[in-house]
Amino acid sequence: MQEHAHILLIDDEKNYLLVLQTLLEDKGYTVTALNDPETALAFLHESEVDVVVTDMKMPKLTGQEVLQHIKQFWPHLPVLIMTAFGSIESAVEVMKYGAFDYITKPFSNDELLLSINNAVELAFAHQQYYLLQQELKDRYGVHQIVGNSRAIRDVLALVDRAAPSRSTVLIAGESGTGKELVARAIHFASPRRDKPFVSVNCMALNAGVLESELFGHEKGSFTGAVAMRRGRFEQADGGTLFLDEIGELSLDLQVKLLRVLQERRFERVGGTEEISVDIRVVAATNKDLTKLVALGQFREDLYYRLNVVQITLPPLRERREDIPLLVAHFVDKVLEENSMGKKSFSNEALNYLTGYEWPGNIRQLQNVVESCLVLVPTTIITVDDLPAEIRDEESQFKSAVDLLPFPLDLADTLNKIEAALVRRSLVRADFIQTKAAEYLGISKSLLQYKLKKYGIAGH
Ligand SMILES: Nc1ncnc2c1ncn2[C@@H]1O[C@H](COP(=O)(O)OP(=O)(O)OP(=O)(O)O)[C@@H](O)[C@H]1O
Ligand SMILES: [Mg+2]
CATH class of the missing domain: 1.10.8.60 (Helicase, Ruva Protein; domain 3)
Structure with a gap:
């Protein structure tokens, strides 16, 4: 994989450029060598490059200016700077501007190759990460929510409107109606899309385990807590926390969750340090939470905290x-x-x-x-x-x-259904009345009576 990397070399000394180019090509890299930094920048706007290696002192643009330009357009593209011996200050300076590394001339081939190798690895890791991000967006994007019913269009419009904010969203709906899909779509349509989407199922775990799962714990806070562990709230920092089956949360944990939602701060289990987080909460339930509130099984204050934007997914x-x-x-x-x-x-x-x-x-x-x-x-x-x-x-x-609209006139509707069935049976029977009557399970004379009643031509 490394061998396919495309390296852009920039140095105003043509001979030196040629030496470096040969060295890198021998190692299997694809190399573009340019002695004019402005041409090099123009080239970058048109081509896919994995790593840039540039000289510091050049007549038209300095290496630092090249670096600044690159960081502005391609913040993840690694830039390696070659500086003359003795100019350590400017080397420090370029590191501040985001250079990947610098090497001081004269350097050995191995030194250069090692540094380039590291830069290529970083570049590929970024590209991989970017691809994965894209794939996630594709898989969980709003466009994955299929449907053209009024209900689904309303849901999509709500997702659209709710996504940009940090408002808490409560998604209600029977099992299998797409609650998790919608939760992910909200995340991937939000400005938090590049941060984690962390999902917790409140039903899968007992109350004690769930608490440390959500808030994390300090080392030694309970038997078995051999090391400090960050909870889901911390893991989701900057992103979205999806609390699935929220109706299953114990009353005790409901109090704790309410506090986090109000203050965006909490402590790990067994800890005293206050941890603050920036999270967007999306909760889902297949229970009727208002009923649970009436039964005293769900805190009313928490219900209102969660129910800022409500999305209800109708059954199929x-x-x-x-x-x-x-x-x-x-x-x-x-x-x-x-x-x-x-x-x-x-x-x-x-x-x-x-x-x-x-x-x-x-x-x-x-x-x-x-x-x-x-x-x-x-x-x-x-x-x-x-x-x-x-x-x-x-x-x-x-x-x-199910397709019939309410309110309706029952007698009239039944007549229409009957007339439609009579028509269909005739068409199916190629207008052979005996056969149509058979299809309907009635006598031929009754069929004829019905044809007359509904004004249907029987042939
Ligand atoms: N509108 C939709 N278009 C396409 N696929 C959908 C849609 N809604 C749901 N699905 C798919 O149906 C499956 C169930 O959806 P999901 O897991 O989101 O449901 P859920 O409401 O969270 O269910 P449960 O309450 O059982 O956890 C998933 O594979 C999901 O991708
Ligand atoms: Mg689900």
Whole structure:
């Protein structure tokens, strides 16, 4: 990997430049050698360079000016400065301006190579970090939240408005509705995106462990506390702390959390030193916190502290129009992740998916889509391939019925549904009335009566 590094060499002495270039190229580096610092800066604006090595004393621009220019545009690009023997002061000066290192002429080849090697390693580490950051943003960005229902568009608008501030956000919604996805989207849409997103599940741990998990502990504060440990609050400094399943927090810890939210300060378990943090808190719950407040299981003051911005994720069955979009999204994702060829759900199968109740919401939908794609060998997944509970006929009615708006006129609505079914049966039966009646489970004469009633042409 190191060998592919691109090094930009800047020195006004052409001969010396050539010597260095040959030395570095022999080591396998790609080298661009330029004797004019202004040309070199122009070159930097057009090319990808991993490390810059520049002379200090040059006629047009000094090494220090080159350095300052570079730091302004590419703060992470390592710059190595070559200074003449005896100019230690300016060497100290350039380090202050962010040079990666300096070496004093005359230096040995090994000295130069070692320093360049270190600079390349640093440059690659930064690039790696940057790529990872990008990948995280891609994976958890707002655009990963699929859906076009009114409800989801409202959620996205709220995420947009809430993200730039430090306001605490409370996300409510049934299990699997996307609470964590939204919490991450808020973080990655916020100015804190380059700082940590730290997640704590308040249910997974008992109260004692959770306290030291959140606040950290001092060495010796309890049996087993063999070393000082920073808690999640400290780890999240500058970033976002995601408190999942907040409804499970014990009353005792609720008091402590309230204090941190009010004062942004706390002590580690067994410690006396006050630690202050800059965090944004996002909490999530699948419980109705107002009910817990009424039952005395959740502190009212904490509830109001958390509930500054509230985002409620509706269950999937209340926004069925998102289901086809989500299915398409998960199909693409699973096929790509498993390098599988094209596969899809038949229209009828998709209708069943749209009609199902989805008690486990999007997570359950995702699992069903994935297992069908992986387990069904044919390229088209049909109704017969779906899990039994989804094939249940009842759910078909529900999906149709869920699309009807309230308030409605019951008799009128039932008539419209009946008329629509009669029409569909006729079309399916190619207008053979005996067959259409069979489809509907009624006699031919009753069908004819209904055709007349609804003014439907029977042929
Ligand atoms: N709108 C959406 N678009 C695409 N994927 C989604 C959406 N909502 C949720 N998901 C996916 O569904 C799965 C469940 O979401 P998530 O873990 O955020 O739910 P949750 O509400 O935190 O659930 P739980 O209460 O069970 O912890 C995740 O894989 C997530 O990526
Ligand atoms: Mg969750």
